[in-house]
Amino acid sequence: MLKNIRKQVPWIIGLVVTVLVALQANAIFPVRLVNLIDFFAYDVRMRLEVPQLNKDIIIVNIDEKSLTEVGQWPWKRSVVADLIKRLTDDYHVRAVGVDVVFPEPDGSSGFQILEGLAKKELKDDKGFAEQVANLKHQLDFDDRLTKAFESRPVVLGYFFSDDKKAVSKGALPKPALLQAELGGRDVESAEYFSFIANMQQLQDAAIAGGFLTPTPDSDGVIRSIPLLAKYKSNYYEALSLATARVALNATRLKPKFSKDAESLQADASKDDEIEAIVLNSSPRKTIPLEPLLRSLIQYKGKGGPDGGRFTYISATDVLKKQLPEAVLADKIILIGTTAVGLKDLRTAPVGIDYPGVEMHANVIASILDNDFKVRPSDSRSIELIQVILLGIVLTFALIRLKPVSAILFTLSCLLAAIGFNYWMYQSFDKVLPLATPLLLIFLLFLFVFGWNYVVESRRLRGVVRRFGEYVAPELVAVMADEPDSYTMEGESRELTVMFSDVRGFTSISETLSAVDLREYINIYLTAMSEEIRGNRGTLDKYIGDAVMAFWGAPVRLTDHARRSVESALKMQVTARRLSEEFVQRGWPALKIGIGLNTGEVRVGDMGSKIRLAYTVMGDAVNLSSRLEGVTKLYGVGIIVGEATKNAAPEFAYRELDRVRVKGKTQPISIFEPVVELVNLDAGMAAILDLWHRALNSFRTQQWHEAEVLFKDYLQTHAADVAAQVFLERIAYYRDNPPPADWDGVATFASKFSE
Template identity: 40%
Template sequence: MRLLFRHWRRIAVTLIPLIFALLHAGGVLRLDVLQRFDDILYDARLRATMPKTLDERIVIVDIDEKSLAEVGRWPWGRNKLADLVEELLDRQQAAMLGFDVVFAEADDSSGLKRLRQLAQNEMKDQPAFADKLGQIQDSLDYDAVFAKSIAKRPVVLGYYFTSDRDGRVNGLLPAPVMDREAMKGRLIKVTSWSGYGANIDAVAKAAPMAGFFNSITEGDGVVRSIPLVAEYKGQYYESLSLAMFRMLIGLPGVEPGFPQERFLTRNYQSLESILLKQGNKTLAIPVDDRVATLVPFRGPGGASGGSFRYISASDVLAKQVAPGQLKDKIILLGTTAPGLLDLRVTPVGETFPGVETHANVISGFLDGKVFVKPDYAVGYDVLILILSGLTLAFALPLLSALKAVATSVGMVAFLVGLNFWLYSAYGLVLPLATALVMALTAFALNMSYGYFVESRSKRELAHLFGTYVPPELVDEMVKDPDSYSMKASAKELTVMFCDMRGFTKMSETMEPTQLQALLNNVFSRLTDLIRNNRGTIDKYMGDCVMAFWGAPVETPEHAGLAVKTSIEMAHAIRQLNEEHRAQGLPEIGIGIGLNTGSMCVGDMGSHIRRSYTVIGDSVNLGSRLEGLSKIYGVDTVVSDSTRKLATAFAWQELDRVRVKGKDQAVAIFCPLAPLGLLDARTGAELREWALGLKAYRDQAWDACDVHLLNLQRMNAQKYLYRLYAERVASMRLLPFDPEWDGATNFETK
């Protein structure tokens, strides 16, 4: 929760695409570009999954350019169509025949109408003329000839609906498959028209089974679906493909398929499916909110598309197709001739034959392969947007750039995979574009905010602290830049003062460039040790370096790290002096003072120059302790507050002191080594020193002298023992002081 709160601005920015996506999905703010993108994705998926194989069950008899050239311009005389019907159903023994054309006007091409006028007028005085007309008029009534050829045959006629403003009608509609009462008062958003163009009475009555061949043209001018049922004046009529499929399976009844009554579907105002019922058998065909189905295109379309066999109508009329070749085939009569205007723009081709759309739908029905965009697609879209959007919004700000890219790619792959699986396994066409655009935009905004806003603050932070703080600490800080600032605050820290001994003497005997090189070499080594132990360089003051631990990055073990650094620095100076002796350069010494306590840390100074530093009484004490190192002959002097926190080291108590400006005595110590590295000889020396120091504070001078003598025998090089021996010699001259606390007072800095 702390991380999320820290990144709330970045999370809010990442949520912006989700908000717009939800507004679009919910219909509040429709973005046409997203709908167009969804159509493009659907079209691409459709083309990628088309079987592109031949369905041998369905054959298209094509009124093509060849047929128009050989037979004549359309419409043909219905006597020729009667010959075509008889050839297909009798000689070829096709299973059924569907017409993707309409016979909306009477056929007068035989001249029968004019002959009858002559018999009644100019030739009424010629009985032979009237007798001959009576003998041949039946064969010249092409509508009657055609009607006779299709009567009581497995034939489905075609017609069309219109949205003519005047509601014009023509011809005879077939019987509806459902009426208004079947919808149970629900406001179904079915495709509705105000007019129609149907077949003339004689033809319609001969073949009462008929279906409309209208398709649905989307906003981009592409045909992707056809309505299975359409409404006209409260009655519901079936499409050509549904009518042909029903005839194939025995003419089952048509009923609306409502979802089961549940809480979420109680007010559902659309159909879930079209039910084909026959006896105890029910077949459900899923439909969308327009009671339409998507066309399951098999291939590119046309005679060369490879999905269906195309036969020229002129070849059928000329009996150039061997008898029985079309036995049990489903025949669709339509046209691919451009002049007859039945070519459509589809996802798989810009000049796709309208007749083949019906062939594809029938093929899909036969295979049980029906694709539909369900009415709950909006709910699915909203749910997916919320889940993916919130996941990205709360995950991306917490991840590195590489992991954020991987997460976003994974999310996009999940969205695409889930969508494709639902499409291929269940025939569900669900929205994808909005979720994809939302995910990609959320990633882009998140990365942009991270680079232009957070990275800027990180760069500023690195710039501010880079000269003080080790690079590894800067790397930690930039992960959470809001938690660090230059603002002053009080913290418990450990401060170090390190002074080089003999610098003044060297400056008198060395060239400035030599002195500079020497000083830089020493400071570089000491600085590296401080930075390697997570210390912060405060400043360089001539031959002195000041550092502290515990800020700006909180470091609980700050005292132990400071002590470890002081030991390593003393060892580094010893190694450096060995190099100097070999090179003939002067040796140097160091004095280190360490103190732990509450200090004020932050950016301090004037408007001209500022620095990140520490101030306070604890800092002053650290400086005083550094000065005491020379008096006690040790490299490092550490306060008792630091010693108590650095428990991993062996210590030698040096004294109790009152430094200038402090009334309270402070115990001071010198670190010897980590506990595990302390040898037995040094351990014995420390025990002897503890006894001698106790005797000194008890003013037992004789006992103290004995212990100091033993200590000088154990370690003759240690100045501390000689210092105390001199003190004891001076203290003997003074009377016993019961008020003395054993502390040494220092009045100078």
């Protein structure tokens, strides 16, 4: 039950994380960090935009050069008037947006003082009054600027403020949209309560006016501006919208609502949005709006004279008429400044010193080119779908996949979310939230993968603790992939079991000192264990100088018999190498006998409450032990049972005999593995054939023929004990013929003797 509960925990974690992020996506549970990430993602997309020179908009720059040649700012209104007349009368521009406010009279000429004297102290001096009147055209700079605005396509800028206590100054232009035109709708928008605008006479003379009020996001970066803002129930247009409208010869704008009249009547709250503005230009222009009647600014380039999107021309070059008429003809002009001292530099996604005038230029360019990036009204739905899909897919993958695959899949999801977001941005001009999917991916990876890592680490430690003493590290790694599949609980399974023993160990122990004996046996056991574990064998135990091992558990191996025989052959090679080293050190030679048998056994954790061990039990185990003992009688290094021989046909075998070992009534055939079949040469094959012909003659009681063949075999294998055993048996049976029912089977009364 605990195991089942543990398996469900990652799903629960994934569900909880997905639900929490989904709530955040629907603004039920907003997180400031998410907004900051979205801001960052938006800014990165802006920086990736490649600037393309806009040929319709020119920025006349009150730059350092202009300030040096004309004088410090503010300039005399007469200079500004000359600049306006140069642009409109000499260069024939389409519209002029002035990113400058003139709220106070210009007293730099002293005309106001003279006019005051003429009205008060010198009012009786008619000659003085006449002279003042004659100087009005020359010295009344405000009047000169007013006349420069008259009948010319000039749009003046002004500032709104949300300070309810501030005193307004100047005069506002006519509203762009009256409250009555909303049809009773309650439209959410930016609302202001005071303003600093241009002098009444200047605003009345201009064709239009537009507010300049910057609207930074919570991090201080300006990413959008309101195109319409509310003041005393009516709505006024931004400088960029007003300038674009004048340039397009549009006389009015019409709101496009998200709800029709019938839907509005059914809505008791009367809440609605203006989703677009339609200009009555030819052709008509539809300008999409964000909530709060805002528009995202399409920054393309770093801004400024070297930004690459707009051409900057020094104001002094216009005043001096140093430019060809074609440079400015029919262009939309924005008068602004990049001079550091005039403080019209803003923080934008593409830089912290972005000219404020160029923000308006970008919006005008979007209106002219119908190039808008918008947050779709269904962006929340798209975001929610992304969260749900990512939550399900990523949770499933993190639970099922291995660590490396899980990490790669998570990175793929991350790239897919970013790619989809950027594709929607570039191909469909849709600005979708990116932070929420990224946050979900990060949290799911952190918690689900983290949980699995902790649990799997615990399982791995359990696997290492349970099996690390028995199996090779590579097998532990295999088991760690599915730790629940490997337990110490008992089960029946077909395995191949090995017993290995040192020949004459009693004599060896009597010959060596305690220290040397310890080193002798440690070297031997280490080398044998390495051969066993190196071929995926499980080391069961050491029994004095004996080694017990098996293949096929805890990791299932379909070729456990082949691996066991291969290991036994390698162990004999290693034993011969060690024997040479031992002899060189003055120690006794090393010889080992190995018994192998394949069969059904019980494998698992067995023992007592005091001590348990992962081991095997069963008849096949006992037979393996008996076969190891029989190796002494036949003078061979390895004996395998018939089941092992049949399960490992990759080797050439010498059939040694048919025997009944102690505790068994049924005879079994025993074999000595000689070499892998791929390495069996013709000479070796002939010797094996000779042996098997001799064995067959013996079993058919052809004593003479068998004797001759065994002696022939001894010609090439003089020290072969098995051949000597059969010659002794032949001699015995000649004098003592076997009974009629003799089956040629040798019966062993003990583990090691007949």
